Amino acid sequence: MTAYDDLMAFQRTTEALAEVAARTGWDQETVMPRGAAPQRAEEMAALEEVLHARRTDPRLGEWLEAAEAPDDVARANLREVRRTFERNRKVPARLAAELARVTSLAQGQWATARATQDAASFLPVLAEVLRLRREEGAALADGGDPYDALMQDYEPGGSAADMAAMFDAMRPRLVALRERALSGGPAPALSGRFPAAGQMALAAEVARAFGYDMQRGRLDLAVHPFSSGSGLDARITTRVDEEDPFNCLYSTIHEVGHAAYEQNVAAEHLLTPIGQGVSMGVHESQSRSYENQMGRSEAFCGWLFGRMRDTFGDIGVASEREFYRAANAVRPGYIRTEADEVQYNLHIMLRFDLERAMILGDLQVADLEAAWSDRFAADFGVAVDRPSNGFLQDVHWSVGLMGYFPTYSLGNLFAGGLMQAVRRDVPDLDAALRRGNPSPATDWLRDRLQRFGALRGPAETIEHATGHAPSPEPLLAYLETKFADLYP
Amino acid sequence: MTAYDDLMAFQRTTEALAEVAARTGWDQETVMPRGAAPQRAEEMAALEEVLHARRTDPRLGEWLEAAEAPDDVARANLREVRRTFERNRKVPARLAAELARVTSLAQGQWATARATQDAASFLPVLAEVLRLRREEGAALADGGDPYDALMQDYEPGGSAADMAAMFDAMRPRLVALRERALSGGPAPALSGRFPAAGQMALAAEVARAFGYDMQRGRLDLAVHPFSSGSGLDARITTRVDEEDPFNCLYSTIHEVGHAAYEQNVAAEHLLTPIGQGVSMGVHESQSRSYENQMGRSEAFCGWLFGRMRDTFGDIGVASEREFYRAANAVRPGYIRTEADEVQYNLHIMLRFDLERAMILGDLQVADLEAAWSDRFAADFGVAVDRPSNGFLQDVHWSVGLMGYFPTYSLGNLFAGGLMQAVRRDVPDLDAALRRGNPSPATDWLRDRLQRFGALRGPAETIEHATGHAPSPEPLLAYLETKFADLYP
Structure with missing residues (x-):
């Protein structure tokens, strides 16, 4: 030995x-x-x-x-x-x-x-x-x-200064997109009856479509969706709101992105130090690629529209296009996990600034609720109506995860670069997504990124997969194209 | 310190x-x-x-x-x-x-x-x-x-010689009871439809009636019923056979006996060395008191008969007495966990002799199936028809629990003494059981035995609760009285 x-x-x-x-x-x-x-x-x-x-x-x-x-x-x-x-x-x-x-x-x-x-x-x-x-x-x-x-526990090599630079690059373009979207007419919305059992059955079907292996995992209910475990036992949870089936479905696809990363690490790395995702940012790049870039694409929404109607009957929107617009509606809202791709990063900037102030001693817990409310009113234009719509909405701080939130935005940034590369290498991806089959993209991600686990550092992992160093540009270009089409 | x-x-x-x-x-x-x-x-x-x-x-x-x-x-x-x-x-x-x-x-x-x-x-x-x-x-x-x-891992102070003496005392009287019962006419049997959901709902109701605290436990399905954990998290499992609701119900009551022992240890002993049941034999005395001495009593069967009819409609027996006879039917059968109180200990004697021979090197694994079949034919008069009815029926040997089986019979023996003392101190117990309320007995067991955890050794625990040293006599007297009435 x-x-x-x-x-x-x-x-x-x-x-x-x-x-x-x-x-x-x-x-x-x-x-x-x-x-x-x-x-x-x-x-x-x-x-x-x-x-x-x-x-x-x-x-x-x-x-x-x-x-x-x-x-x-x-x-x-x-x-x-x-x-x-x-x-x-x-x-x-x-x-x-x-x-x-x-x-x-x-x-x-x-x-x-x-x-x-x-x-x-x-x-x-x-x-x-x-x-x-x-x-x-x-x-x-x-x-x-x-x-x-x-x-460093979540993003080795990351720093508050880098995160601030990322947010500075994103902020004006996201604010402009948000204003454009919110000044348009109201987006279509689903309506109808969405019983829990039907949502969970469809969630399991979609999880499998995105490559989640139920023989090495489970899908259950929890207050806050999460994925946990790695290798041969990578479990996910979701939640059900009988008035809003998107909550359950997109939470599931999101957690499948995380769990697929863990399930697809090469078997020889099982229970070794590199046998899991390399950082929370890279992890989030997988969940965001699955949930948003694919799950909320016009092509996949076309397929999902049909499956939703099969499952629930009349869902209140009459065409694939309307469904796509509903799945990407930009609306005022309190909840980070329900936010659209444009406003999501604004939620993160708020948390990043508040948690950084708490850790540096510039903000006391006694003042947190007021600080949240003030900042929320400033950024989102409305007052927080109750604690569960404010600082009590996320589990993170209760379990001590200060420093974690910015990795969500970093994940969006990485996802922008990854899916730009996927679409370069898989030009007919939309045809597959239109059939409810993300496998050309999930196979690409498995082979170019997931199977390596933590073999390379975070930025190096992205660069190895895409051929380019990470930058905010692909994400912002993707969002501007997508939301200019959705909110012309 | x-x-x-x-x-x-x-x-x-x-x-x-x-x-x-x-x-x-x-x-x-x-x-x-x-x-x-x-x-x-x-x-x-x-x-x-x-x-x-x-x-x-x-x-x-x-x-x-x-x-x-x-x-x-x-x-x-x-x-x-x-x-x-x-x-x-x-x-x-x-x-x-x-x-x-x-x-x-x-x-x-x-x-x-x-x-x-x-x-x-x-x-x-x-x-x-x-x-x-x-x-x-x-x-x-x-x-x-x-x-x-x-x-010693299961029964500190126990020995094969003591177990053999116990079995020698039991054997002739159990064999006589068995022959008497099997020579009578066939016992009544339930028939009807017993959907899984109804069984699990009734199992949960019965578990609560026997004092199981669902806030500090759970009831789930598993291949083999078991209880696990102690203190604030003592969980039980059961199984469902849609043709035989007794399987689910009595497995549940049995495991509740184990879990109640763990839940009722005094809070000051939580996570201390004595904060759990003292031995498997004493543990089994609780599950047997709950399952058999109370759950299969004529008084409790009267209440259960009504709840079964409420839940499932026609169950194929028309009176409380018939139901009581069905719940205590003595029939030829392969499965230990489905055996009546008379034949159960014969199943244990078989396993005790075989596992002792395996540990002593007198029986090889390659010969186990044949040895089981021969012994089963000799003791029970029929050939084993398939492995799941033979030596594959129990999980125990797969997890290495050789030396555990005799504690089941010891538990029956302890239960005989305990319930003799309960009936001495709670003369109106049957009136409560007839209302589906075992709490006068479960409270007695909690106060006289369960709350002490492993404060005293196994035999001392029984003696402290009952005032008498353990002996086979109360169990045998109870069985002879009960089955003479059932099989006159």
């Missing part, structure tokens, strides 16, 4: 335990009995304690020093282990366990507060989460920017 | 991880996608490796030496930690991890073999499980009897 072999054997057990933690999180959000929450918090803390001990085990340092990397795969595995090792060594075990415990409790309190519109009940535990994350950011930053330090 | 405090803090994390392992096992049997099996085997092995390392951590030895026990609770906690520590220290980590990996795989292969009647496909992995368990038994026995050594 070489040092590299020893390291990889040790790491394999760690990866397996991380999968158990992912499944325990899935359980908590889908099937766990309500009364189990306090015990579950201890269980998650115990798992986190074990994982933290393994990820900071002194033997890792010795193995990393001694290991030789004969090839790209070994080099990438060592890079990933080293990054996590150096990161976690900076965080005291006590803090890691406390974060696991408090975020598990906070998630439950968030769900209750959101359901009862009781924002005040959530603030004390959110303050506790924030305090711990600020402490963690300071420990990780070594005197640098704590927000940048926290971002 | 005293040594005892340090030990208990360490142990609390171990208990929490054991709960995660229980939930991971639940997941595997209820919701896991089929294709995840190979990865899950690695995940279970990783958890087992961590648990084994903690349960053999050298600091435990130091803490156990230094700890002082100021009261009964502390003494019992130390007793439980010491037992597990000394047990696990004898088993190499390599063997523990291999057992976890192989039994996880074997369980999947058992399910497939059972579904396809392909006994041969299961034998190689069963041989592997047996080889590992024999190795473990030898390591645990220190030159003593390896079967006795394995039994």
Whole structure:
């Protein structure tokens, strides 16, 4: 056994335990009995304690020093282990366990507060989460920017400055698109009866069409759609609104993008450090390519229109074109996950600025609701009417994911470049999408990107797949063409 | 912090991880996608490796030496930690991890073999499980009897000699009861339509009636009914046969008995060494008291008859008495879990003798199917018609539970003593059962037994609750009275 072999054997057990933690999180959000929450918090803390001990085990340092990397795969595995090792060594075990415990409790309190519109009940535990994350950011930053330090968990190599530059490039063109769309007449909207069972059956059909393998995954209901796990057990959830079938369908397609990335990593990387998506931005590029660039394309909407009518009867729009316009309607709205492609990134800019201010100490939790409302009124022109339409809408802060939101916009940016390349290489993609068959594109993404897992860094992953360095231009050009057609 | 405090803090994390392992096992049997099996085997092995390392951590030895026990609770906690520590220290980590990996795989292969009647496909992995368990038994026995050594995991203080004595006392009187019953005319049987949804709704109602708290548990479907987890998250499963509603209902009541024991341990023992049932025999005494002594009593059957007719309409029997006779029918049959109270223990004697012979090396896996068939023909008078009615019917051996089966009969014995005491202290129990309300008895069991968890050893637990040392006499007297009335 070489040092590299020893390291990889040790790491394999760690990866397996991380999968158990992912499944325990899935359980908590889908099937766990309500009364189990306090015990579950201890269980998650115990798992986190074990994982933290393994990820900071002194033997890792010795193995990393001694290991030789004969090839790209070994080099990438060592890079990933080293990054996590150096990161976690900076965080005291006590803090890691406390974060696991408090975020598990906070998630439950968030769900209750959101359901009862009781924002005040959530603030004390959110303050506790924030305090711990600020402490963690300071420990990780070594005197640098704590927000940048926290971002590395989601987007290695990312920075607040890069994100701000991205948003600066997007903002004027998105604002112009938004104004153009909102000044037009109202977009068509679906109406009719959309029973939950029909939505879930259609969601499962669409998931399969986009390549999701149900033999190595599951589709369930949860408050907030998510995907979790990797390799042979990558599960997704969605939610059902019986008045709005797009919610369930597009959440499903979105999560399928994430889960397909995990399912399609080459089998030889299973339970190794590079055996999963390389960053949240690249992950989001998959979900956005699936959900928006394909799922909301005019071609796929044509097919989906037929399947919706088969399933639900009259759906309130009479043509493929009307359906396409309904699926891409730009309307005033409070909810990020329901936002169209134009306004979505404006939601993210709001969260990015607020969470960065909280981490830097410029915004207190007690002032968050007011700060959100002010910013929302300024950006979206309306007041927030209730907490579940405001800062309680997202699970992220309750589980401590400050630094995560900007990766959604980065994912949109990456998706712009990827789908530009797909359409270059698959000129007849629309013909397939019109038959409800995204496989020419999903095969391309599997072969050019997904199967490599975290072999390359985020930007390098995109560049390897497309032949071009990431830039906002393809996304903005795509949006301007699409929405000029939709809102002439 | 005293040594005892340090030990208990360490142990609390171990208990929490054991709960995660229980939930991971639940997941595997209820919701896991089929294709995840190979990865899950690695995940279970990783958890087992961590648990084994903690349960053999050298600091435990130091803490156990230094700890002082100021009261009964502390003494019992130390007793439980010491037992597990000394047990696990004898088993190499390599063997523990291999057992976890192989039994996880074997369980999947058992399910497939059972579904396809392909006994041969299961034998190689069963041989592997047996080889590992024999190795473990030898390591645990220190030159003593390896079967006795394995039994300690399920019934501390139990031995093959004690079990044989119990079976010797039971055998002639059960055989006589069986012959008497089988020589009578055929018992009445249910007939009608019993849709799965109605069965599951009634099962949930009955589970609640027996005190199962759905806020701290769940009822789901699985191939083999089981209960798992403790404290605030004690889940049960059942199965549905649309031709035989007793299967679902009595499996549910049975598992409720197990889960109620776990749910009713006093809150101060949560995630401590004594915070769960003390042994499988005592556990089984709860499930047997719930399922048989109460669930199959004439009084409760009267109530259930009405609820069955409300749910399913005509059920093929016309009176409470006929229903009671149907619920206690003694018929030739292959399946242990469907056996009546008289024949059940004969099924266990068969398994006890065969598994003991396998562990002692007197029976090879290759000869198991024939040995089972011969013994079954001798004891039950008919040939086994297919593997799923023979040695493939039970999950136990696939997961390595050799030494477990006799605790089922021990549970029946304990239940006999417990319910004799309940009826002494609650003379009007039948009046409550006739209203579908077992709570006078379940409250008695909670207050006299369940809330103490593993505070006392198994026999001491029964004696503390009843005032009498365990003996086969109450069970046999109960069975003779009951079945003399049923088969006059």
